Amino acid sequence: MTAIATPVRSFGERGPIARSYRRYLGRASLTMFAVVMISAFLLPLLYMVTTAFQQPNQATTPGAPPWPAVAQTAVYQGQSYPVYAVPIDGTTRNLILIEKSRESSVVVDPSDAAAKPFVWQGRWRTLQQAWVFAPLIDNFTVAWNQLDFPRLLRNTVAISLLSTLGAVISSTLVAYGFARFRFPARNTMFVILIATIILPFQVTLLPTYVLFTWLGWNGTWLPLIIPHFFANAYNVFLLRQYFMSIPRELDEAAMIDGAGPFRILRSIIVPQSIAAITAVCLFHFFFAWNDFFVPLLYLASKPDLQPLSIAIQQYNALYSTQPTLIQASALMTMAVPLVVFVLAQRAFMRGVVVTGIEK
Amino acid sequence: MSETTEALPTAVAPRTDATWLARPSIREAAWGIVFIGPWLIGLVLFTAGPMIVSLVMSLTNFDLVHPSAARFVGLDNYVRLAGDPSVIGSLIATIKFAVITIPLTMIASLGFALLLNHPKLLFKGPLRALVYMPVMIPLVASTLVWIGFLNTDTGWLNGILGALGLPRPDWINSQTWIYPALSIIGLWSIGNFMIINIAGLQSVPTELYEAARMDGAGAWTTFRRITIPLMSPVLLYNLVIVLIGTFQYFTQAYTMTNGRGDPNNATLFINLVLFREGFVFNHMGYAAAIAWLLFVIVLGLTLVLFAVARKRVYYAGGER
Numbered sequence: 001m002t003a004i005a006t007p008v009r010s011f012g013e014r015g016p017i018a019r020s021y022r023r024y025l026g027r028a029s030l031t032m033f034a035v036v037m038i039s040a041f042l043l044p045l046l047y048m049v050t051t052a053f054q055q056p057n058q059a060t061t062p063g064a065p066p067w068p069a070v071a072q073t074a075v076y077q078g079q080s081y082p083v084y085a086v087p088i089d090g091t092t093r094n095l096i097l098i099e100k101s102r103e104s105s106v107v108v109d110p111s112d113a114a115a116k117p118f119v120w121q122g123r124w125r126t127l128q129q130a131w132v133f134a135p136l137i138d139n140f141t142v143a144w145n146q147l148d149f150p151r152l153l154r155n156t157v158a159i160s161l162l163s164t165l166g167a168v169i170s171s172t173l174v175a176y177g178f179a180r181f182r183f184p185a186r187n188t189m190f191v192i193l194i195a196t197i198i199l200p201f202q203v204t205l206l207p208t209y210v211l212f213t214w215l216g217w218n219g220t221w222l223p224l225i226i227p228h229f230f231a232n233a234y235n236v237f238l239l240r241q242y243f244m245s246i247p248r249e250l251d252e253a254a255m256i257d258g259a260g261p262f263r264i265l266r267s268i269i270v271p272q273s274i275a276a277i278t279a280v281c282l283f284h285f286f287f288a289w290n291d292f293f294v295p296l297l298y299l300a301s302k303p304d305l306q307p308l309s310i311a312i313q314q315y316n317a318l319y320s321t322q323p324t325l326i327q328a329s330a331l332m333t334m335a336v337p338l339v340v341f342v343l344a345q346r347a348f349m350r351g352v353v354v355t356g357i358e359k
Numbered sequence: 360m361s362e363t364t365e366a367l368p369t370a371v372a373p374r375t376d377a378t379w380l381a382r383p384s385i386r387e388a389a390w391g392i393v394f395i396g397p398w399l400i401g402l403v404l405f406t407a408g409p410m411i412v413s414l415v416m417s418l419t420n421f422d423l424v425h426p427s428a429a430r431f432v433g434l435d436n437y438v439r440l441a442g443d444p445s446v447i448g449s450l451i452a453t454i455k456f457a458v459i460t461i462p463l464t465m466i467a468s469l470g471f472a473l474l475l476n477h478p479k480l481l482f483k484g485p486l487r488a489l490v491y492m493p494v495m496i497p498l499v500a501s502t503l504v505w506i507g508f509l510n511t512d513t514g515w516l517n518g519i520l521g522a523l524g525l526p527r528p529d530w531i532n533s534q535t536w537i538y539p540a541l542s543i544i545g546l547w548s549i550g551n552f553m554i555i556n557i558a559g560l561q562s563v564p565t566e567l568y569e570a571a572r573m574d575g576a577g578a579w580t581t582f583r584r585i586t587i588p589l590m591s592p593v594l595l596y597n598l599v600i601v602l603i604g605t606f607q608y609f610t611q612a613y614t615m616t617n618g619r620g621d622p623n624n625a626t627l628f629i630n631l632v633l634f635r636e637g638f639v640f641n642h643m644g645y646a647a648a649i650a651w652l653l654f655v656i657v658l659g660l661t662l663v664l665f666a667v668a669r670k671r672v673y674y675a676g677g678e679r
Contacts (some may be wrong), residue, residue: 031481034474038489041546044501044508047515051507059513066515170397177394181387193398196406198603200657202633202650204409206416206643211409213423230401261390290497292610297638309499316503317617323507330500341495345488348495349554 051327053135059323069131074110083110084127086120094130095120139328146325147311149332156307159224159295160288166229167284168277174231175239176265180251197233201293209297221305223298224291228284235280242276243269279347286337308333417647424641436648446649449629452538456628457605460542464601465594468549472556487557491550502614505544506531531615534625541626544611548604552597559593560586591672599661606657609634629653 051059053068061071072083074096081096086107098117099106105124109115143149177183178190212223246269254264270277292309299306312329319325341348392399417436421429440446474480475487493501508514509530517527530540563586571581587594609630612620618634620627629649637646 027479027481030477030479031486034480034486037471037474038486042489042493043515044504047508048504066518170401174395174398177391177396181391181394182384183388183391186391189395189399192402196402198599198657198661199406200603200607200650200654202607202630203413203654204406205413205633205650206637206647207409207412208405209638210423210643227401227405229397230405231398236398261394286495290499292497292499292613296613309497312503313499313614313617316499316506316614320506323510323513326503327507330503333500334496337495337497338492341492342488345491346484349487349491 048327048331051323052139052331053137054139054324055134055136056139056322056324063128065131067133068135070134072130072132076108076110083130084124085130086122086127088120097124097127100124136324139324140332143315143325143329143332146319147315147329151304152306152308152311153336155305156289156309159221159307160285162221162225163228163288164281164285166225167232167235168281170229170231171235171239171280172265172270172277175236175243176261176269178236179240179243180248180261180264180269193233193236212298218298219302219305220298224288224294228288235284238280239273239276242273246272275347275350278344279350282340282344282347286340289337413647413650416644417651419644420642421644421647422641423643429644432644436645437652439645440648440652445624445627445632446629446652448624449627449632452625453606453608453628456538456541456608457602459538460545460605461598461601463542464545464549464552465598467546468552468597469556469590469594471549471553472560475553476557476560487554490553493547494550496547498610499614501547502544502611505540505547506615509540509543532622534622537622537625541611541615552601555593555597556590559590563589591668595664595668595672599664602660602664603657606630606653606660 050067055068055070058064058069072094073080074083075081076096076098081098083094084097084107085092086095094110095107096110097105097107101124103123104119104121106117107120108117178186178193208223208227209218212218215222217223217226250268250272251264254268259267289307290309291307292313295307295310296313299310303311312333315329316326418431418433419429420432420435471490475483475490480486496504509516511517511527511529511532514530516530521527528536528539530536567585567589568581571585576584607630608628612626612628612631613634615621616626618631620631630653633646633649633653636642636649
């Protein structure tokens with residue numbers, strides 16, 4: 001991308017400067033349009049952040065601004081008074097209302113200690129209170145403690161890490177099998193693998209639930225982790241595509257050196273595919289982080305073992321009347337995924353393209 | 360790479376000379392099966408086996424509390440499905456939701472893809488990442504954010520609508536507005552589809568656009584005659600995934616009403632009915648029948664889409 005950064009000296013209709021300026025203006029206005037659209041798209045995030053820092057009753061207070069704020073007060077002669085936005089001569093000044101009466105009131109400027117009170121003509125009831133920016137941290141500490149957030153974080157990280165470990169190891173093995181070995185019915189099996197993508201998980205849900213319950217795994221992490229040790233279609237597909245792009249000559253050279261299949265996988269395929277394996281790790285980690293249905297099924301009655309998703313859903317059911325706490329809990333829940341995404345977004349988005357397109 | 364690599368045997372049975380395993384092709388096949396083994400075992404244990412069991416289960420009145428009292432009831436569960444108001448209601452709810460959310464998702468993801476793939480756009484990478492970003496947010500958390508944002512009195516959307524002099528719908532508590540509300544919430548998952556669309560747009564050969572420009576085709580004609588036909592396989596893929604997702608809808612609806620299906624069962628989608636029957640009321644046999652109904656619907660719709668696609672979708676070079 002080559003943004004034309006020449007300083008604009010001429011706004012004339014012709015000439016190279018004007019032309020490049022116009023071209024730049026076209027690009028800038030298109031970009032501005034995109035920024036506006038995306039801002040609207042992400043506006044709820046701003047709502048979440050501001051609400052999470054607000055006083056509990058701010059949203060329902062008439063005249064309150066959208067950002068975290070408290071009604072301004074000021075001290076005059078040892079007494080605390082509310083501050084109002086008072087329109088005087090076409091401008092609005094924040095003034096202390098010392099004496100309120102129907103048609104006129106006594107006001108004084110809080111920013112100037114030497115200021116003298118004066119009479120303002122007008123109905124004070126029509127005035128808006130002045131607000132000052134005042135972010136509140138309490139929502140986070142309250143939600144943190146009520147949720148026992150460190151425990152939730154620990155559970156979520158442990159479940160996600162273990163199931164990612166299983167998914168990556170098993171999918172790498174299976175993808176290697178599909179990418180490098182000829183065996184009977186290979187293509188049929190690969191089609192079956194891909195077909196499992198459209199298979200609704202509900203069809204296998206009840207018997208698996210019964211099986212896990214009979215095994216005594218209900219109420220443990222095992223149903224959330226063990227099934228991922230048997231590979232899944234998305235990961236295998238992504239890795240297989242990647243493995244197939246690695247030249248076979250490398251395998252053959254290693255084979256001549258006496259390397260067996262596991263050795264080739266370890267010393268050739270995996271080192272060459274770190275990017276794809278990273279993408280699978282990230283995808284699976286956050287799939288597990290965000291998963292709701294399976295933990296709900298097996299851990300609904302086990303608060304000690306629950307991951308974040310279940311806990312904040314139950315938290316919302318309890319405290320839905322306190323949006324400031326709910327938004328604080330939502331912000332805490334999405335913090336880790338969002339930070340990791342910002343750091344690793346290239347790997348993510350490349351992975352989406354590989355799994356989505358190359359079919 | 361080290362020269363001395365005899366750490367691992369090169370076959371399942373190591374070098375037993377004249378046996379059939381020593382033949383390279385069979386040895387290769389054996390290794391292949393070994394490597395795909397985890398998936399094969401998983402397929403039997405967690406997919407094929409449970410599918411058969413759930414089909415059998417759907418013909419019984421099995422429940423987890425009294426497993427020994429399970430009886431074969433034939434097609435009773437399926438007969439009951441046809442007359443169950445909550446099942447029929449959930450299908451109607453799904454359709455009401457689908458007719459808004461599927462077009463909205465398809466159009467929004469294509470619109471953002473066209474905008475964020477525009478050759479004149481600056482900062483393409485970061486802007487695409489921002490549209491993708493909500494996909495990373497746990498669904499429960501994003502639903503909680505939207506519940507607040509769409510709140511009738513204190514939510515920002517109604518604040519903006521009110522400021523513009525537009526009506527302020529009761530998004531969450533109205534049987535009518537809940538479907539547009541859920542569809543708007545669903546917009547936060549367009550990231551994947553947008554990225555796939557962008558990849559599709561980039562695979563359209565630029566010569567075609569140049570040729571169209573030479574022929575004097577306008578932007579709209581180019582879009583309709585070149586972009587859309589060449590994008591059709593990608594759009595079909597997205598459509599199938601969106602459709603499946605719509606029938607699997609659960610987390611957002613469950614979070615919003617704690618599984619109750621408010622307002623007035625409007626968000627009691629089929630998956631919530633299944634969850635309730637199977638895991639709250641413990642009617643496992645009946646829940647299995649619901650699962651199979653869901654499967655048949657999804658499979659049927661996918662097949663219909665592919666059948667339509669055979670006529671309408673353009674595959675470059677005639678492959679597939």
